[in-house]
Amino acid sequence: MSDHWLVRPSSIRLLWRVFIAVLxxxxxxxxxxxxHPHFRIESVAGFxxxxxxxxxxxxxxxxxGLALFLKRPDTYYEDGESRDG
Amino acid sequence: xASAWLHPGLLVIAAGLALAxxxxxxxxxxxxxxxxxxxxVVLDAPAGAAWSxxxxxxxxxxxxxxxxxxxxxxxxxIMAFAGGxxxxxxxxRLELPAAFVYAGSAIGAVLAGDLVTLFVCWELxxxxxxxVIWSAGxxxxxxASMRYLAIHLLGGVLxxxxxxxxxxATGSTGFERMALDAPAHWLILAGFLVNAGAPPLSAWLPDAxxxxxxxxxxxxxxxxxxxxxxxxxxxxxxxxxxxxVGLFMVFYGIVYALLENDMxxxxxxxxxxxxxxxxxxxxxxxxxxxxxxxAHAFTHIIYKALLLMSAGSVLYATQKRKCTDLGxxxxxxxxxxxxxxxxxxxxxxxxxxxxxxSKSMISQAAGDEHLLWVWLALAAATAGVFLHAGIKFPWxxxxxxxxxxxxxxxxxxxxxxxxxFAALCIGLGIFYQPLYALLPFSTGFVPYTGxxxxxxxxxxxxxxxxxxxxxxMLRRTLTITLDADWFYRRLAPVLVTAGFLALRAMxxxxxxxxxxxxxxxxxxxxxxxxxxxLFARTWTTGGMVLWAALLLAGYLLVVYA
Numbered sequence: 213m214s215d216h217w218l219v220r221p222s223s224i225r226l227l228w229r230v231f232i233a234v235l236x237x238x239x240x241x242x243x244x245x246x247x248h249p250h251f252r253i254e255s256v257a258g259f260x261x262x263x264x265x266x267x268x269x270x271x272x273x274x275x276x277g278l279a280l281f282l283k284r285p286d287t288y289y290e291d292g293e294s295r296d297g
Numbered sequence: 298x299a300s301a302w303l304h305p306g307l308l309v310i311a312a313g314l315a316l317a318x319x320x321x322x323x324x325x326x327x328x329x330x331x332x333x334x335x336x337x338v339v340l341d342a343p344a345g346a347a348w349s350x351x352x353x354x355x356x357x358x359x360x361x362x363x364x365x366x367x368x369x370x371x372x373x374x375i376m377a378f379a380g381g382x383x384x385x386x387x388x389x390r391l392e393l394p395a396a397f398v399y400a401g402s403a404i405g406a407v408l409a410g411d412l413v414t415l416f417v418c419w420e421l422x423x424x425x426x427x428x429v430i431w432s433a434g435x436x437x438x439x440x441a442s443m444r445y446l447a448i449h450l451l452g453g454v455l456x457x458x459x460x461x462x463x464x465x466a467t468g469s470t471g472f473e474r475m476a477l478d479a480p481a482h483w484l485i486l487a488g489f490l491v492n493a494g495a496p497p498l499s500a501w502l503p504d505a506x507x508x509x510x511x512x513x514x515x516x517x518x519x520x521x522x523x524x525x526x527x528x529x530x531x532x533x534x535x536x537x538x539x540x541x542v543g544l545f546m547v548f549y550g551i552v553y554a555l556l557e558n559d560m561x562x563x564x565x566x567x568x569x570x571x572x573x574x575x576x577x578x579x580x581x582x583x584x585x586x587x588x589x590x591x592a593h594a595f596t597h598i599i600y601k602a603l604l605l606m607s608a609g610s611v612l613y614a615t616q617k618r619k620c621t622d623l624g625x626x627x628x629x630x631x632x633x634x635x636x637x638x639x640x641x642x643x644x645x646x647x648x649x650x651x652x653x654x655s656k657s658m659i660s661q662a663a664g665d666e667h668l669l670w671v672w673l674a675l676a677a678a679t680a681g682v683f684l685h686a687g688i689k690f691p692w693x694x695x696x697x698x699x700x701x702x703x704x705x706x707x708x709x710x711x712x713x714x715x716x717x718f719a720a721l722c723i724g725l726g727i728f729y730q731p732l733y734a735l736l737p738f739s740t741g742f743v744p745y746t747g748x749x750x751x752x753x754x755x756x757x758x759x760x761x762x763x764x765x766x767x768x769x770m771l772r773r774t775l776t777i778t779l780d781a782d783w784f785y786r787r788l789a790p791v792l793v794t795a796g797f798l799a800l801r802a803m804x805x806x807x808x809x810x811x812x813x814x815x816x817x818x819x820x821x822x823x824x825x826x827x828x829x830x831l832f833a834r835t836w837t838t839g840g841m842v843l844w845a846a847l848l849l850a851g852y853l854l855v856v857y858a
Contacts, residue, residue, distance in 0.1 A: 216628055219699070235762060238754045245747025250664035251672065260676075260755025267677035268684045268763035271548070272770055275555040282779040286558065286619075289777075289786055290437075 235261070300342035304360050305335035305370060306405030306418070309377055313397025313425075317390065325385050328393060332378035335404065339370040346410050355470050358410025364737040365591060369407040369527045371735065372595045373400060375721075376519045376602060383606055383714035384512035391432035396516040399425030403520035407527050411470040412460045415528070419456060419492075423449040426521055429513045430505055438508040444785070445505035448491065448498055449521075456488025475532050486533055493525035493576060494569045495542050499549060500782035503557075503565035507618070511609035514561055518568055518605050519598045526575045526594045535582025540671060543580055546573030547678040554685035555771065556778045558620050560608050560694050564601070567644065567686040570678070571597045577675065578659040581666060584738040589658030591736055596651035596725060600643035603718040604690065607637030610711055611694055614704035620773040625699035630706050634695040636715040643722040645687030645757055646679060651725035653753065654732070654744045661742065679753070680760035687757070688764045693773060 217223055239258045249255050312331030316324055339362075348360040362370075377400040384393050402421035409415040423446065430442035462481025464470055475482045494502045506517045533539060550570025557563045571593070578590030610633045611626060612618055627634040639650070646652035656679065663672040706712060725732055729744065764771070826832050 218627070218696075219625075231758075231762075235758055238751060238758055241751045242755070245751050247748045250667065251669050253669075253673075254752075258755065260752040261759045263673075263676060264680040264756035264759040265763050267680045268760045269767065271551055271677070271681050271684065272555060272763070272767050275552045276770055278552060279556050279776075279778060283556070283774075283776045284779055286775050286777045288779075 300338045301347055303334075303338050304348070304405070304408070305338045305374065306401045306403075306408060308335050308338070309374070309401030309404060310398050310421075311401075313394045313399075313401060316397060317394040324393075328381035328385065328397070329378065331397070332374045332381060332400075335401075336371065336374035336378070339367060339374060339404075339408075342367075349410070352413065355413050355464070356411065357413050357470065359405075359414045360408050361410030362408065364735070365527070365530060366407045368591055368595060368735045368737070369523065370404050372523075372598050373404045373407065373520065376400065376516075376598050377404075379602065379714050379717055380512070380516045380519070382717070383515055383609070383711050385710040386708050387510065387512045389432045389434065389510060392429055392510060392513055395425050395428035395432055396513070399429060399516060399520055403524050406524050410472065412463065412472050413470050415472060416453075416457060416460055419488075419524075420453050422521060422524065423453060426517055429516055430509045433508060433510040433513055435508070441505045441508040444782070445501055447785075448501040452488050452491030454488075455484050455491065459484030459486075459488055472528075472531060474534060477533075477536060477538070486536075489525050489528050489532065490542065492521050493529065493572055494522055494546065495576065496545055496549065497781050499546065499569050500780035502569055503553070503562050503780070504782050506565045506568075507559055507561040511612040514565075515602050515605045515609060518564070518601045522568060522572045523594045523598055526572060526579070526590065529576065529579050530587060530590060534579055534587055537580055539576050539580030540668075541580070543573045543575070543577030544671065544674050544678075546570065546576060547674070548681070549573070551678065551681040551685045553778055553780070554689070556776070558773045558775060558777075559618050560611070560620055560623065560690060561605065561618055563620075563686065563690055564604050564608060567682070568601060570682060570685070571601065571644065574656060574659055574675070574678070577671065578662065581659070581662050581668065581671070583662050583666060585658055585665060585740050585742060586662030588733075588736045588738050588740055588742070589655060589660075589662055592655035592658060592732060593652075595732060595735075596643065596655040596722075599718050599721050599725070600640045600650075600652060603636060603640035603715060603722060604644065604686070606711065606715045606718065607633050607640060608690070608694070610707040610715070611704075613707050613711070615702050617702070619775070620693035620697075621775060623694050623700055623702070624697040625695070626702060626704065627695040629703045630695070632706055632712055633715065634691065636719045637695060638691045639719040639722050641687045641691045643726070645683040646753065647687075647726075647757060648745070648750045648753060649723065649726045651722045651729075651732075653726055654729040657744050657749055657753070658740075658742055676756060680756045680763075683757045683760040684764055688761055689771070692764075 239261050242258065247255070253259060309331055312327050315327055319327055342362045344362050346358045346361040349356070349358040351357065377397065380396060380400070381393065384396065387393060399422055402418045402425055406415055406418035406422060409418055427442050427446045430438055430445055459481045462479070462484065466479060466481060475485065477483060477486065491498055502522070506514050509517055529539065546569050550566045550573060554563045554566035554570065557566060575590040575593050578586040578593065610630070611623065614630065615623070617623055643650035643652045646656045660672060660675050660679070663675055824830055
């Protein structure tokens with residue numbers, strides 16, 4: 213069953229190419245539409261693209277940092293609570 | 298006209314009580330018909346107070362319609378219908394009746410014209426929703442339902458104290474816009490925010506909801522938090538504090554969902570995230586922002602229920618809920634995967650889905666008010682929603698690795714419920730005018746401009762790029778992330794146990810001191826009054842005469858000296 217079209221390495225490579233092409237298209241499309249920016253930063257080229265990417269990267273890194281302090285095995289509460297069920 | 302005397306909330310509650318006694322086709326007929334009748338009544342009713350009177354000497358309006366309450370009553374009735382359809386094959390005899398009491402009291406809460414009726418419905422919702430969690434029938438669900446109830450009773454107490462203070466100060470039970478100028482209003486706001494899943498008590502939501510059954514969480518996701526959004530919209534629009542509370546909720550939801558392994562806990566954190574967008578909009582408080590918050594509550598109920606129906610179908614078919622155990626299910630559950638993906642696109646506000654036409658109003662309002670930092674945070678959060686729910690949920694459940702599981706699609710009623718809500722997600726994204734017509738204000742907002750669509754696609758697709766580039770950092774582990782519930786699940790029991798031990802030790806010390814003291818007093822008494830002690834032994838006559846003579850001599854000296 214592992215040879216479903218979606219999971220073949222060749223199709224995954226194809227999907228990546230299509231994805232990158234679409235990404236490029238969205239940035240190009242920015243120059244084809246009229247903008248009514250509220251803020252100066254909106255007018256920087258490809259604002260949505262780089263801001264979206266950096267914001268997500270930042271959130272992932274922040275989450276991993278927080279996890280260093282707050283991550284516990286998922287049986288953490290079961291040990292203490294199963295007595296009084 | 299039925300709308301003058303028929304209360305849609307009470308109708309759904311009565312249907313819930315009837316469902317407890319019915320079986321088979323009659324149960325299905327009532328579960329499907331009652332919400333539809335309620336929907337018809339809500340749409341048909343004229344604006345204004347339909348019921349009013351006095352109760353305990355207080356003016357009450359148990360049934361009142363305006364644009365805002367009608368919008369929420371409409372979506373609650375639609376949700377009760379789709380939830381009922383989805384849960385028709387639920388074996389539990391308690392869950393569907395409880396869910397209908399819960400849904401009916403939520404409709405009652407949004408149609409309440411006064412604070413007293415609101416409070417009664419508020420508490421009834423807490424009871425109904427606790428029973429929904431409880432009816433999952435597992436020990437963890439029971440414990441979670443008790444924690445859930447404790448938090449909501451706390452919220453109810455805050456709300457009751459606030460309402461009592463408000464009525465005492467103003468003499469009015471009317472539910473109007475309030476300013477944060479009195480302790481009573483702060484208490485009301487705190488009571489509302491507890492139900493919204495706001496900090497510091499957000500943890501009740503991801504703690505309790507995922508313990509409900511595969512169908513129970515579908516109901517739970519809709520009513521409590523959205524009723525809270527409704528009361529905030531009515532009571533506290535334009536309260537600046539809510540902007541910051543909302544933004545905190547938005548990022549809290551994203552960060553915790555990114556670290557989560559349980560598929561329905563991911564979606565639970567994302568409820569907090571989505572309600573955060575609405576609370577931010579309420580805090581901004583312009584007509585555009587309030588419309589956006591109200592519309593987002595409407596569309597959110599549909600796509601979040603759709604996501605949870607798809608997650609519920611996976612749970613129903615596989616009995617598994619952890620991303621580490623799932624994956625590759627698109628092979629044998631293509632419909633569930635497609636519906637889950639449509640819900641994921643809608644929550645991410647992709648153009649042509651319902652989330653896009655609602656959320657863009659909140660961003661637009663932040664821009665119109667020149668709130669740069671709020672606007673930037675909302676844009677980052679929009680990308681973050683795609684990251685933590687839009688891709689993460691479908692990817693880890695339906696794609697990623699092949700888990701080897703080959704479950705079948707769920708039964709027909711569950712598939713129909715998913716198809717209905719998937720159709721609404723896309724339908725509202727394209728034909729948004731009927732939704733905009735239901736909103737409280739008319740702003741003439743146009744969601745589909747070239748600039749909106751392109752910038753939104755950039756934000757989302759590059760967020761997708763970040764997801765796949767950083768996938769190794771997002772690998773799922775068998776972990777949870779500690780939250781504020783640690784204080785009452787771990788610290789408080791430890792403190793109570795320690796306090797108990799300390800009290801016992803103190804008691805023992807006191808008892809020892811007491812016993813030691815008593816012994817010393819006893820020994821002293823024995824020494825003076827014992828059988829052979831000074832005061833108890835027999836004295837000689839000569840000795841007595843001597844002492845008597847000495848006493849008399851003493852008198853003489855005292856009198857004449």
